[in-house]
Amino acid sequence: MSTVQFEMIDDYIGKLTLNRPEAANAFSKQLMHDFNEQLDSIEKHETLRALIITANGEKAFCAGADLKERRTMTQDQVVDAVGQISSLVTRVANLKVPTIAAINGATFGGGLELTLGCDIRIASTNAKMGLTETSLAIIPGAGGTQRLARLIGLAKAKYYILTAKRFDSYEGERIGLIEKVVELSELQDEALQIASQIASNGPVGVQMAKQAIDEGLDHDIETGLKLEREKYLNTIPTKDRLEALEAFKEKRKPIFTGK
Structure with missing residues (x-):
C-alpha cells in the first residue's frame, strides 16, 4: 500500500x-x-x-x-x-x-x-x-x-x-x-x-488571487500592485466572469467552469 x-x-x-x-x-x-x-x-x-x-x-x-x-x-x-x-x-x-x-x-x-x-x-x-x-x-x-x-x-x-x-x-x-x-x-x-x-468560487479568480498574494509578498507595494493588475487582467476575458454577472442579475448561484 x-x-x-x-x-x-x-x-x-x-x-x-x-x-x-x-x-x-x-x-x-x-x-x-x-x-x-x-x-x-x-x-x-x-x-x-x-x-x-x-x-x-x-x-x-x-x-x-x-x-x-x-x-x-x-x-x-x-x-x-x-x-x-x-x-x-x-x-x-x-x-x-x-x-x-x-x-x-x-x-x-x-x-x-x-x-x-x-x-x-x-x-x-x-x-x-x-x-x-x-x-x-x-x-x-x-x-x-x-x-x-x-x-x-x-x-x-x-x-x-x-x-x-x-x-x-x-x-x-x-x-x-x-x-x-x-x-x-x-x-x-x-x-x-x-x-x-x-x-464554489471562480477557479481562475481563485488561482490568480493566490498567485498575486504569493508573488507580490516579496516585492515593494508598487511592484505588488502591478502584479495584482496583471493577474486581474487574466480574469477579464473568462466566461466565468460573465457568468457571475449574469447569475447576479438573475439572483442565482453562478455555475463556474474554470474557463
Whole structure:
C-alpha cells in the first residue's frame, strides 16, 4: 500500500493523505517518492479546485524526517534527503490550487514545514507542533526559516526556531500560524467545508488571487500592485466572469467552469 494516498472527494475537491501512521507519518525515502508521484497526478488534474493535505492516524500528522533512516545516512545523503523534502514542500507551495493542511496530531520539523507550504492550516485540539531542529544541532532546512517568518513575523519566528519550542494548536492560532482549531472528530469536516467554500468560487479568480498574494509578498507595494493588475487582467476575458454577472442579475448561484 502506498505511503501517500490521493482521492477526489467530489468533482472539485481532492484529499492527499500521508499513510504511515506506525512511524508517525515521518518522511522516509519511500514516502517522499510516493508523495512526488501523487503530486505528478495532482498537477495535471483538470477539475481540481482545492486540495486537503492530512494524515492517517489520531496521533501524528508528520513527525518530520525519519530519524531511524537518517542515522544510517552519510553526510552527503543527509544533505540530499533534506533537499528532497525542501523540493517537495516547494512543489506543494507552487500548486495552482489552494491547499489546506488539516493537522491531526504531532507535527514537527519537516512535517510543520510541509504545512507552511500550504495556503491554510487548521489543526485538531490534540496537535502539538514546532520547528525543533536546533535541539538536534541543525536548522530547519525545508523552508522553515523563510516561510515561518513570512507567516508570523521575524521576531516570533526567531523565538520559536531558536528555542526549538514545542507548542499546541491554540498557541499556533494565537500567533497566526493556525487559522482554526477544532476537535479531532471535526477536523476533516472542517477542512472539507473550507475546501467547498473555495471550490464554489471562480477557479481562475481563485488561482490568480493566490498567485498575486504569493508573488507580490516579496516585492515593494508598487511592484505588488502591478502584479495584482496583471493577474486581474487574466480574469477579464473568462466566461466565468460573465457568468457571475449574469447569475447576479438573475439572483442565482453562478455555475463556474474554470474557463
